[in-house]
Amino acid sequence: MAALTDPQAAAWNSYQRMRVRLSGVLGRELAAATGLSEADFEVLVAVNERPDDTVRSLALRCGLEWEKSRLSHQLRRMEQRGLITREACEEDSRGSAVRLTARGRELACEARKHYDAAVKRYVMDSLTPEQIAALTEISGILLDRIEITHK
Amino acid sequence: MAALTDPQAAAWNSYQRMRVRLSGVLGRELAAATGLSEADFEVLVAVNERPDDTVRSLALRCGLEWEKSRLSHQLRRMEQRGLITREACEEDSRGSAVRLTARGRELACEARKHYDAAVKRYVMDSLTPEQIAALTEISGILLDRIEITHK
DNA sequence: ACGTCAAGGTTGACGCATCAACTAATCTGG
DNA sequence: CCAGATTAGTTGATGCGTCAACCTTGACGT
Numbered sequence: 001m002a003a004l005t006d007p008q009a010a011a012w013n014s015y016q017r018m019r020v021r022l023s024g025v026l027g028r029e030l031a032a033a034t035g036l037s038e039a040d041f042e043v044l045v046a047v048n049e050r051p052d053d054t055v056r057s058l059a060l061r062c063g064l065e066w067e068k069s070r071l072s073h074q075l076r077r078m079e080q081r082g083l084i085t086r087e088a089c090e091e092d093s094r095g096s097a098v099r100l101t102a103r104g105r106e107l108a109c110e111a112r113k114h115y116d117a118a119v120k121r122y123v124m125d126s127l128t129p130e131q132i133a134a135l136t137e138i139s140g141i142l143l144d145r146i147e148i149t150h151k
Numbered sequence: 152m153a154a155l156t157d158p159q160a161a162a163w164n165s166y167q168r169m170r171v172r173l174s175g176v177l178g179r180e181l182a183a184a185t186g187l188s189e190a191d192f193e194v195l196v197a198v199n200e201r202p203d204d205t206v207r208s209l210a211l212r213c214g215l216e217w218e219k220s221r222l223s224h225q226l227r228r229m230e231q232r233g234l235i236t237r238e239a240c241e242e243d244s245r246g247s248a249v250r251l252t253a254r255g256r257e258l259a260c261e262a263r264k265h266y267d268a269a270v271k272r273y274v275m276d277s278l279t280p281e282q283i284a285a286l287t288e289i290s291g292i293l294l295d296r297i298e299i300t301h302k
Numbered sequence: 303a304c305g306t307c308a309a310g311g312t313t314g315a316c317g318c319a320t321c322a323a324c325t326a327a328t329c330t331g332g
Numbered sequence: 333c334c335a336g337a338t339t340a341g342t343t344g345a346t347g348c349g350t351c352a353a354c355c356t357t358g359a360c361g362t
Contacts, residue, residue: 003267008275011283014290019170020216021297039318058340065171070319072342077317094327094340116154124159126296127289132162134285138278139165145277146172190348209310221349223312228347245310245357308359319348329338 026118033114034107039074041115044083044100044108053100056089060098083107177269184265185258190225192266195234195251195259204251207240211249234258 083104089095240246
């Protein structure tokens with residue numbers, strides 16, 4: 001006896017295919033338009049949302065919900081490419097602060113435009129408002145489910 | 152002017168968070184239960200569905216919709232860990248055939264049980280049949296959209 | 303036949319993600 | 333004030349995914 005019914009398996013299969021293809025095209029378009037990866041993009045946008053384009057690593061990490069080593073590796077690569085700089089943190093000398101370079105700031109804006117446009121084009125323009133609401137609701141339910149069972 | 156309206160941005164944000172967390176927990180549970188990655192799992196299941204647990208690399212690649220180098224790297228790792236073997240292909244001497252080892256076959260079944268149960272537990276048990284149908288429909292629409300614009 | 307081109311597959315390099323081990327600074331109980 | 337436990341962040345190893353370069357073999361037009 002299978003664990004999933006036919007409609008359930010169909011839902012899972014199409015979700016999986018969609019998920020893979022969608023993040024594929026979005027990542028590819030972002031890279032083509034700006035040279036950034038999705039990881040770069042997430043960091044740039046998160047930092048750019050802060051006053052002075054500066055944020056402490058810890059706050060960034062919590063906002064992104066990333067592992068600390070992941071953020072550390074990512075910031076190292078971004079620093080090498082001149083997207084950010086890192087400076088000491090006053091309140092806690094263990095910590096560090098991340099600041100966008102001029103180039104980082106510029107790319108953050110550019111990338112956001114491209115990315116949002118792509119999301120609109122591939123996703124939002126294809127769905128009815130009801131479907132968009134359904135997607136929000138479904139995602140919220142599943143998120144809650146995961147949070148609860150892993151609390 | 153933002154490219155996305157508020158409900159659209161909300162939908163995208165919750166979808167993204169859900170997507171990341173869901174594949175996180177599923178991958179983690181699979182690894183904990185069987186020691187397999189999701190990539191391993193996909194390959195094992197795809198091969199296990201074939202008669203004789205054997206399939207040509209090309210067919211596998213098309214079924215999975217993977218890049219050829221990705222499959223090659225993955226098969227190398229799986230061969231090293233004793234999950235599959237590779238042999239020459241009769242019809243086309245450029246090609247190669249993939250066969251499950253006894254251990255691969257066993258793990259494929261084991262993993263499928265665990266994985267399907269986890270999908271049921273995290274996803275299907277949380278959603279109404281209408282929501283499951285909505286998810287199928289939405290995914291199908293987005294898939295079509297991507298296929299059409301990239302044809 | 304034969305030359306050219308396309309296709310199947312491998313390889314190496316690089317970025318991304320996770321895990322475990324480590325350093326250094328802060329917090330906390332006594 | 334100090335010893336032990338936490339916490340911020342780094343590092344190295346390893347697996348995953350993509351790209352570009354490459355090799356071999358088959359396909360096809362002439």
